Amino acid sequence: MNQKAKVLIIDEDKKSATDIEEFLSGAGFDVAIAASAAATRELMESSDFFDVVIADEHVKDADAIEILGLVKQKDTLCQVIIASGKPSIESAVNFIKAGAEDYLSKPVNTERLRDAVEKALVKRSAFRQNLAMEKRVETQFGFERIIGRTVQMQKIIQILKQIAGTDVTVLVQGESGTGKELIAKAIHLNSTRRNKQFVPLNCAALSEGILESELFGHEKGAFTGAAYQRKGRFEFADGGTLFLDEIGDMPMSTQIKLLRVIETSEVFRVGNNVPLKVDVRLIAATNRDLEQLVREKVFRNDLFFRLKVFTINLSPLRERLADLPFLVDSFVKEFAAKHNRKITGITQQALKQLSKYSWPGNVRELRNCVESMIVISTAGKIDISSIPEYIVQKKQESVVTSLSGVSMNTMERELIKNTLATAGNNRAEAAKILGIGERTLYRKIKEYGLE
Ligand SMILES: Nc1ncnc2c1ncn2[C@@H]1O[C@H](COP(=O)(O)OP(=O)(O)OP(=O)(O)O)[C@@H](O)[C@H]1O
Ligand SMILES: [Mg+2]
Known part of the structure; x- marks a missing residue:
């Protein structure tokens, strides 16, 4: 770890270069000199890396802006300090804007130089840590986290890579626990929206009124109990991704409002008729058969068509x-x-x-x-x-044979009863295992007198 930091001096003036070299070597740095842009290129090509480059503003065969570009292209973390014999505020601003770390006048004041190099090194190491962290996050949440060697999983991962960068709406269908949210997150983290929010919302867990104010927000006093103004999930997800989980359980009246938002990219907070522009990518998920729900007229056909632009079907394990x-x-x-x-x-x-x-x-x-x-x-x-x-x-076959000759209703009742027992009477959990919405489960519990 205690390796010497490497500094490259680019200067065609030999006297000036060796003066700086002597000073920096004495201060404990490992220093090299290049007398031209061509020599710099050669040094960079030979896969040598430098922590800091000190470049004279004028060398014969290139200007310092070009050299800056050359260095940054090779190693974005390398810090560049420009030294100028004819300093001006204007050129200092230009260099800093172009990515230089500091701008010194020549002949350089050695204390000022040492200070500049040390600052550049601190910055470089902070950048490096940042980059390493970003890499870690990416490998943690990227497609690498989706495990699947079967042909169909490999195909899905391939398709995900292709669509992640686009803004296309994605519908993820699959039984409970098949990885729908994992996939939604991976799409978000591999899109250009990754630095903005990934906002999930479970549409099954909320009553109609609450769902709408969660989605679109509400104004103070919009309804009893609305003591404050509140932003909706669409607003939170602006620039990012909104993940609508269990969309099959969304009430019809909310569906039409969602459709309007998709079509206009505008939301209205509950209790306000001024539209707010939002830029949101939608990913929807469901463990129910949306096509079937459309046939049953509990899911809007037009919304279904909007959502299924791209559909991913996850098979059960x-x-x-x-x-x-x-x-x-x-x-x-x-x-x-x-x-x-x-x-x-x-x-x-x-x-x-x-x-x-x-x-x-x-x-x-x-x-x-x-x-x-x-x-x-x-x-x-x-x-x-x-x-x-x-x-x-548990053997699947025996369950099936022992139940043959029994009515569908009886079977459903037994299934719900057993699942509730397995889930320790946790209805949300039981609904997940059964692959139905919580609301549907409540209705059936009542229907079969299982309360
Ligand atoms: N292909 C996979 N590779 C690795 N982990 C997975 C995979 N699929 C699912 N998982 C893991 O299984 C768990 C459940 O996944 P996830 O929450 O994405 O499922 P889901 O389809 O959203 O379930 P539900 O419908 O119950 O909400 C998570 O811990 C997830 O990381
Ligand atoms: Mg989920």
């Missing part, structure tokens, strides 16, 4: 079991690190057992399952004894 070992492997690594366990993998036998299960909660259920297995294991490989009992016992 049980239909892409080839991805299971890779998912398990990744989750093992993640949770072994999180819980500080020396777990290196999973036995073949255990993996086989996991593949027999139907995974109604899909990847989320698998992820939770791996975490719980890690928690109860101490070291080595996860083996069959760590697999939760309900996974070992």
Whole structure:
């Protein structure tokens, strides 16, 4: 870490260059000299890097702006200080605007020079840290995080890469836990909107009135209880991405308002008739069959057409079991690190057992399952004894055969009852496992007298 910082002096005046060199070497820097733009180019090409470049404003074969461009092209983090024999405020401003770090007059004052170089080094290291962090964020949330080796997952990732940079509306369909939100985030983080907000909103969890004021905002006094003015999610997502989750559960009256926003790029806060311009990319997700909902007349056809410009269909995990070992492997690594366990993998036998299960909660259920297995294991490989009992016992076929000869209603009632029990009576969780909206679940609970 204690390597000397490298400084390059570009100056055709030999005396001036060696004076600076002597001073900086004495101050502990590793210094090189180039007497022309051509020599600079050669040095840069030879894959040498420099932390700081001090360039004379005038060299014969190029002007300092060109040299600045040359240096920055090679290494954006390299800091450039311009030294001028004929300094002027105007040229100083030009150089700083073009990306120079500092501007000194010649002959240079050595204290001022040392100060400038040290400042440039601090800046360079801050930039470098920033860049490393950005890289980390990207690999953490980019497409690399979506695991899928099956042909269909590979195709989806390929398509996502192509559409992420565009502003096209995306509809992500798939059962609960198949990775809809993961995909929405990856699209956002790989788009030009990545530095603005990714704003999620679950349309199923809210009543109609609240949903509208969440989406569009409201004015003070717009309705009873509206004590303050409030921005809507569309406004928060301005310049960024709005993720409308469980869109299939959006009430019809809200759907028409959403359609208008999509068509006009304008929102009206509840209680206000002045439109606000918004620039938002929409990603919608649902675990329901929107086409079916359109047929049932609970989802607007025109909105459906607007949303499905680009549709991604995520298959349930049980239909892409080839991805299971890779998912398990990744989750093992993640949770072994999180819980500080020396777990290196999973036995073949255990993996086989996991593949027999139907995974109604899909990847989320698998992820939770791996975490719980890690928690109860101490070291080595996860083996069959760590697999939760309900996974070992549950066999899809037996459920189907034991239920044949029973009416649909009875089956649905039993299914809801059992799922509620599995989910510890948490209705939101149960609705997710069943792949239906919470509102629908409430209605059915009432209908079957399961309260
Ligand atoms: N292909 C995948 N690779 C890695 N992790 C995944 C994948 N798919 C899903 N996951 C993980 O599974 C969990 C559930 O994913 P996510 O929340 O995106 O699902 P969802 O489809 O939005 O579910 P729901 O409909 O219940 O909201 C998350 O922890 C996510 O990171
Ligand atoms: Mg989700």
